[in-house]
Amino acid sequence: MIANGNYMQKEIAYCGESELEAMDYLPVRGNMDEIFDHLLRIASDNPHLENEWGEYHKSVYQDNYYYSVDGIEYLVQHDIVTDTCVLYELKEK
Known part of the structure; x- marks a missing residue:
């Protein structure tokens, strides 16, 4: 089970509310x-956007969506207050 303290996460792409709205991805x-798919394309086209590995965390103001592609675990974290989405790569500690 993916839970705080069990996983590490690395931010690899970001999409703000205005970009989501422009692409008609709201709600x-x-x-x-x-x-x-959009965030994964951003990440593959811009590997310099990657951040360092950090502790996995989820707050009450976020919805998490998990994906697995070619053995890599991904998380799209949707901030429900700001309508932003961040793509993370996940790995077990």
Whole structure:
């Protein structure tokens, strides 16, 4: 089970509310697969956007969506207050 303290996360792409709105990806919940694909393209085109590994954490103001592609675990974290989405790569501690 993915839980705080069990995993590490590394931010690899970000999508703000204005970008999601421009692409007609709002509401987020109904467009998560498209948002994941979009963020994955951003990450593959811009590897310099990657951050360092940090502790996995989830707050009450975030919805998490998990994906697995070619053996790599990904998390799209949707901030429900700001309508932003961040793509993380996950790994076990």
